Amino acid sequence: MSELKDVITSYNNLSFSDRIVFYTTISNDIAISDDTQSFLIETRLDGEGSCIYCEGMHVVKNGKRKDGVQRFLCRDCHRSFIASTDSITSRTRKSISVWATYLKCMLDQKTLKQSSAECDISISTAFTWRHKILDTLSELTEKAYLTGVVEADETFFNVSFKGNHNRSRDFSMPRKAHKRGNDVHANGLSSAKVCVPCAVNDAGISYAKTGKLGKISSDCIKEIFEKKIAPHAVLCTDKERAYLKLAELNELNLIQMDTDCRTISKDGRNYGIQRINAYHSRLKLFICRFHGVSTKHLGNYIVWNDLLSGNHRNKEAFFGQLLGQLLCARITRYGQDIPRRPSLPVAA
Numbered sequence: 001m002s003e004l005k006d007v008i009t010s011y012n013n014l015s016f017s018d019r020i021v022f023y024t025t026i027s028n029d030i031a032i033s034d035d036t037q038s039f040l041i042e043t044r045l046d047g048e049g050s051c052i053y054c055e056g057m058h059v060v061k062n063g064k065r066k067d068g069v070q071r072f073l074c075r076d077c078h079r080s081f082i083a084s085t086d087s088i089t090s091r092t093r094k095s096i097s098v099w100a101t102y103l104k105c106m107l108d109q110k111t112l113k114q115s116s117a118e119c120d121i122s123i124s125t126a127f128t129w130r131h132k133i134l135d136t137l138s139e140l141t142e143k144a145y146l147t148g149v150v151e152a153d154e155t156f157f158n159v160s161f162k163g164n165h166n167r168s169r170d171f172s173m174p175r176k177a178h179k180r181g182n183d184v185h186a187n188g189l190s191s192a193k194v195c196v197p198c199a200v201n202d203a204g205i206s207y208a209k210t211g212k213l214g215k216i217s218s219d220c221i222k223e224i225f226e227k228k229i230a231p232h233a234v235l236c237t238d239k240e241r242a243y244l245k246l247a248e249l250n251e252l253n254l255i256q257m258d259t260d261c262r263t264i265s266k267d268g269r270n271y272g273i274q275r276i277n278a279y280h281s282r283l284k285l286f287i288c289r290f291h292g293v294s295t296k297h298l299g300n301y302i303v304w305n306d307l308l309s310g311n312h313r314n315k316e317a318f319f320g321q322l323l324g325q326l327l328c329a330r331i332t333r334y335g336q337d338i339p340r341r342p343s344l345p346v347a348a
């Protein structure tokens with residue numbers, strides 16, 4: 001009996017994200033409980049005080065739904081909502097534990113088929129959930145800020161129109177279909193390739209984003225990295241001239257070297273671009289597993305790779321933290337919009 005008391009006491013001391021880990025460990029089907037409701041109210045509505053839509057502070061209780069979920073009304077924008085409105089779980093009938101299991105599958109790099117079987121959802125739902133989760137996390141990775149010694153270089157992926165044909169009424173194939181995904185014959189950096197500028201610093205923080213088609217430009221580098229690399233940081237790149245403008249604007253200490261030159265000594269320190277080359281290798285290997293990633297979803301797979309390559313010593317804590325962030329985040333892009341995304345990035 002005293003053991004049970006100990007368990008209850010320990011449970012009460014857990015954070016919400018740890019409770020979710022606990023739940024999903026002991027049960028496969030926990031519905032959205034009162035506990036979850038109170039957590040969402042506390043975190044998403046700032047303790048019943050803040051409106052989800054306008055962040056106004058004049059929020060009042062507005063009765064309950066048939067299933068007992070509390071409704072709220074904002075006196076400022078006159079809109080009604082519940083604690084999970086515009087969250088990752090809204091518009092789905094699955095419980096939080098199913099989402100938790102799915103997130104675990106993603107961290108374990110399981111295929112859509114394996115994940116859908118484990119969560120008892122269809123493969124198309126599994127695909128939509130994958131991108132809902134990655135969309136949300138991509139907004140979080142937008143907060144990345146690189147200081148110290150930063151290495152940057154761009155890598156290229158073949159343009160792929162995979163998945164653009166099914167539900168899009170206005171998509172027409174802009175070129176003849178390739179027989180195989182990697183069957184791109186154009187030499188050099190043609191418009192058949194999409195450029196992905198990547199940067200990683202000496203603390204292991206990385207940031208990469210789908211850029212433009214073909215060769216990189218100063219404007220594209222500026223647009224992607226201007227607010228991501230701290231002013232006065234050391235920036236190591238190859239001899240690409242597109243970085244000059246960014247370096248000047250952000251007053252970066254730019255060190256450019258030959259691609260095959262592994263290190264260059266300056267002020268007694270060694271600088272190189274091995275870290276960014278290793279990042280490219282990991283990213284290429286990861287993308288390769290999907291046998292061709294549609295260009296419109298490439299950005300999400302980059303986020304997924306970043307998530308997996310982070311140095312997470314305590315995996316359970318990382319999972320709980322990630323799940324907490326996902327549940328609290330406000331969703332701006334919905335599942336039905338995923339197939340309708342533009343097939344190509346807009347060139348800068």
Ligand SMILES: [Zn+2]
Binds near residue numbers: 055056
């Ligand atoms: Zn409001």
